[in-house]
Amino acid sequence: MSVARLLTRCRLRPTSAPLLGAELSSSASPSSSSPGRPLSAASCPLSYRSEPSLLSATPATPTQPVVYVAGGLYGNRFALDEIERLRSHDEPSSVVFNGDFNFFNSEPEVFREVNGRVLAEDPDSLATAGNVEREISSPSFSSCGCAYPSYVSPAVASRADAIVSSLHGTCRTSPFGPALAALPSLLRVSLHGAEVGVVHGDLGSLAGWSLAAEMMDPPDRALRAALGIPPSAKPTPAAQVAGQLKEAGVDVLCCTHTCLAFLQTFAGGSAVVNNGSAGMGNFRGSGAGVVTRLGRAGGELAGEVAGRVLYETTVGDLRVSAVEVAFDEEAWREEFLSAWGPGSPAHESYWDRITGGVQFWEPRQALRTY
Numbered sequence: 001m002s003v004a005r006l007l008t009r010c011r012l013r014p015t016s017a018p019l020l021g022a023e024l025s026s027s028a029s030p031s032s033s034s035p036g037r038p039l040s041a042a043s044c045p046l047s048y049r050s051e052p053s054l055l056s057a058t059p060a061t062p063t064q065p066v067v068y069v070a071g072g073l074y075g076n077r078f079a080l081d082e083i084e085r086l087r088s089h090d091e092p093s094s095v096v097f098n099g100d101f102n103f104f105n106s107e108p109e110v111f112r113e114v115n116g117r118v119l120a121e122d123p124d125s126l127a128t129a130g131n132v133e134r135e136i137s138s139p140s141f142s143s144c145g146c147a148y149p150s151y152v153s154p155a156v157a158s159r160a161d162a163i164v165s166s167l168h169g170t171c172r173t174s175p176f177g178p179a180l181a182a183l184p185s186l187l188r189v190s191l192h193g194a195e196v197g198v199v200h201g202d203l204g205s206l207a208g209w210s211l212a213a214e215m216m217d218p219p220d221r222a223l224r225a226a227l228g229i230p231p232s233a234k235p236t237p238a239a240q241v242a243g244q245l246k247e248a249g250v251d252v253l254c255c256t257h258t259c260l261a262f263l264q265t266f267a268g269g270s271a272v273v274n275n276g277s278a279g280m281g282n283f284r285g286s287g288a289g290v291v292t293r294l295g296r297a298g299g300e301l302a303g304e305v306a307g308r309v310l311y312e313t314t315v316g317d318l319r320v321s322a323v324e325v326a327f328d329e330e331a332w333r334e335e336f337l338s339a340w341g342p343g344s345p346a347h348e349s350y351w352d353r354i355t356g357g358v359q360f361w362e363p364r365q366a367l368r369t370y
């Protein structure tokens with residue numbers, strides 16, 4: 001995968017809209033966002049570009065009968081512990097870290113541990129790139145690569161840039177740069193008769209926003225109001241998403257970049273599932289992460305896993321579940337504060353979400369089955 005720093009404009013919308021801190025904030029304040037939220041008039045590396053045909057041409061990677069998809073770990077090694085614990089109670093499983101497993105881990109020891117574990121040579125542990133991995137492994141720092149839409153505050157974007165800039169410095173002094181730069185953007189698995197695509201953003205870009213919860217059709221008006229989405233930011237038509245999945249040859253598409261968890265089904269039986277964040281709170285009042293579990297429909301889940309299922313659906317014989325990652329929040333907060341204390345860019349943008357989840361989002365809203 002080329003990581004050439006050829007740039008092309010990828011402005012998403014005219015900008016005059018109210019600014020907001022979208023998915024990563026605990027409230028609809030304009031002060032927080034995701035390592036995946038775009039700058040208005042952002043520039044996107046050409047290497048971020050994708051299209052459905054690239055996924056349809058990607059050979060399937062062999063996996064175990066259960067696959068965990070864990071996007072947005074954000075350097076939380078306690079979440080990594082909990083994902084491993086869940087897997088130890090489950091059927092034989094593979095895990096796919098689909099990008100942004102780095103973010104808050106600029107402290108060298110934590111950076112080394114997270115990347116050493118995620119990138120370990122293990123056929124059941126797979127990884128794809130997020131914008132964070134692309135940017136920190138580039139020769140020189142330019143931005144967080146978030147491609148924020150115009151409705152996100154420039155202050156949010158500049159704080160994300162500062163976080164990734166710090167991480168870039170850590171990465172440059174580590175041995176992980178070449179492995180991070182070589183990560184694929186796409187992955188495909190065949191599981192229980194279903195074809196599953198794994199991307200970071202959407203089928204058009206590694207940092208795409210067309211599959212953000214607030215952009216889904218039919219629109220969640222309460223969510224869009226909470227985020228201050230302007231009317232000019234039209235939802236992505238459901239028929240367009242279903243058509244892209246068909247073109248990509250997948251029944252289920254897993255993504256994460258926009259960092260607000262949801263699961264939506266489409267006419268024809270396909271589904272998009274965004275796990276939000278594996279390493280940070282996703283729902284009102286909870287600091288727990290979320291991963292997507294893919295397994296065979298029917299039968300009982302192991303108790304340790306069943307008790308953590310937030311919502312789920314089936315696509316043919318494939319069971320698609322959003323599973324809570326109940327990591328050690330006290331330890332995580334302590335580690336976060338040791339690196340990003342009050343007044344720091346990460347604390348300013350993410351502390352409320354780390355301690356209280358996303359105040360305007362609940363699991364009942366995230367399950368969009370029709």
Ligand SMILES: [Fe+2]
Pocket residue numbers: 035036037099100130131132200256257258
């Ligand atoms: Fe991202």
